[in-house]
Amino acid sequence: MDETIFFYEPDDPYGFLSNFACYPIVVEEEKWSSTEHYYQANKFLKSQMRDEIKYAGSPDEAFKLSRHYEKHIREDWSSVKLEVMKKAIFEKFAQHPKLAFLLLNTEDHELKEHSHKDAYWGDGGNGKGENNLGKILMEAREFLKEIRPYNLIRYVDSSILPTEWGTFALHGFVEPENQQEHVALTLGKWTADSAVLTRLHSECLTGDAFASMRCDCGYQLRKSLELIAKQGSGVLLYLRQEGRGIGLLNKIKAYHLQDDGDDTIEANLNLGLAADMRYYDFVEGMLSYLNVKKIRLLTNNPEKINALNNCNIEITERVPMVEGINPYNFNYVETKAMKMGHKIDIGPEGQRFRANAKTYN
Numbered sequence: 001m002d003e004t005i006f007f008y009e010p011d012d013p014y015g016f017l018s019n020f021a022c023y024p025i026v027v028e029e030e031k032w033s034s035t036e037h038y039y040q041a042n043k044f045l046k047s048q049m050r051d052e053i054k055y056a057g058s059p060d061e062a063f064k065l066s067r068h069y070e071k072h073i074r075e076d077w078s079s080v081k082l083e084v085m086k087k088a089i090f091e092k093f094a095q096h097p098k099l100a101f102l103l104l105n106t107e108d109h110e111l112k113e114h115s116h117k118d119a120y121w122g123d124g125g126n127g128k129g130e131n132n133l134g135k136i137l138m139e140a141r142e143f144l145k146e147i148r149p150y151n152l153i154r155y156v157d158s159s160i161l162p163t164e165w166g167t168f169a170l171h172g173f174v175e176p177e178n179q180q181e182h183v184a185l186t187l188g189k190w191t192a193d194s195a196v197l198t199r200l201h202s203e204c205l206t207g208d209a210f211a212s213m214r215c216d217c218g219y220q221l222r223k224s225l226e227l228i229a230k231q232g233s234g235v236l237l238y239l240r241q242e243g244r245g246i247g248l249l250n251k252i253k254a255y256h257l258q259d260d261g262d263d264t265i266e267a268n269l270n271l272g273l274a275a276d277m278r279y280y281d282f283v284e285g286m287l288s289y290l291n292v293k294k295i296r297l298l299t300n301n302p303e304k305i306n307a308l309n310n311c312n313i314e315i316t317e318r319v320p321m322v323e324g325i326n327p328y329n330f331n332y333v334e335t336k337a338m339k340m341g342h343k344i345d346i347g348p349e350g351q352r353f354r355a356n357a358k359t360y361n
């Protein structure tokens with residue numbers, strides 16, 4: 001096991017692991033302000049004491065009330081307290097996906113509650129305590145590793161990203177299965193009920209970084225960031241699936257075939273690859289980390305709409321993304337509309353380019 005992570009005060013690093021951190025849970029339709037409230041109230045069978053602790057103003061107050069009534073603790077408490085604590089901890093991480101990702105982010109480090117006051121739940125301050133709270137947290141971490149969406153994606157870290165459209169937050173994720181990296185750019189705030197303006201953008205080095213006119217990706221990327229900034233809040237998920245999932249070098253081979261007359265679908269197939277090799281199941285985890293459940297989706301691609309519906313995301317609106325039509329990408333965009341069902345209305349403006357569209361794709 002990697003070196004030990006110690007936690008104690010809710011405001012310290014890793015404080016989210018503490019029962020005194022205020023993360024509400026609902027258990028059997030009862031709402032509790034923190035796991036500490038739930039744990040301490042379950043020491044008592046008398047409803048008056050339970051309720052006084054349940055409605056205490058803070059986890060500290062719930063703890064103190066429990067000490068005040070300690071003569072009335074249920075007789076079987078020593079035999080049930082481990083299960084009560086485990087229930088509280090498992091519900092905490094089940095009901096707060098972001099915390100679940102942060103718990104998984106502790107990887108294989110030993111977790112210890114560094115409490116000199118408690119040698120049962122903590123390490124007793126001298127490292128010799130039983131650390132039963134740490135053991136339950138590590139058990140919860142192992143459980144989460146096996147269930148969706150945590151078995152498909154892991155949160156790694158975040159930073160600030162100033163851009164010409166505004167200052168975004170940049171969040172890094174990785175697929176544990178293949179170590180494939182993905183990022184999310186976020187701006188502003190929302191609640192789980194908000195319909196968040198969201199772009200699901202597939203990596204296109206040529207378009208996104210080299211401003212290629214051969215496709216519409218770079219135009220869509222820049223327009224998405226501009227729209228999110230104008231909205232004041234939103235998410236851009238940047239999925240590292242270059243070339244519709246065939247990779248950059250295969251995309252160059254596909255481009256070469258298109259230089260010789262293939263269209264964008266024929267080229268993939270002639271390389272012995274599928275027309276589109278992308279997958280999106282891990283997106284559910286990225287959006288749950290970001291507390292996004294409802295979205296206004298910036299896309300023309302029906303596959304992305306289907307994929308997000310399969311990720312239990314409610315799409316309240318599709319926002320079209322017909323950007324940067326020009327002679328170099330006219331045939332490519334039209335092929336996506338004709339052969340991949342993209343909902344693209346090129347319009348009279350765009351039709352002007354049909355006459356001088358480059359025939360290489």
Ligand SMILES: Nc1nc(O)c(N)c(N[C@@H]2O[C@H](COP(=O)(O)O)[C@@H](O)[C@H]2O)n1
Pocket residue numbers: 201202203204205214215217241242243244245246251254255258264268301332
């Ligand atoms: N395989 C392949 N062949 C081409 O000719 C292409 N232009 C691309 N581009 C990739 O397509 C993705 C964006 O498409 P959507 O509009 O999101 O469907 C992106 O991965 C580009 O690299 N790929």
Ligand SMILES: [Zn+2]
Pocket residue numbers: 204206207208215216217218
């Ligand atoms: Zn592109």
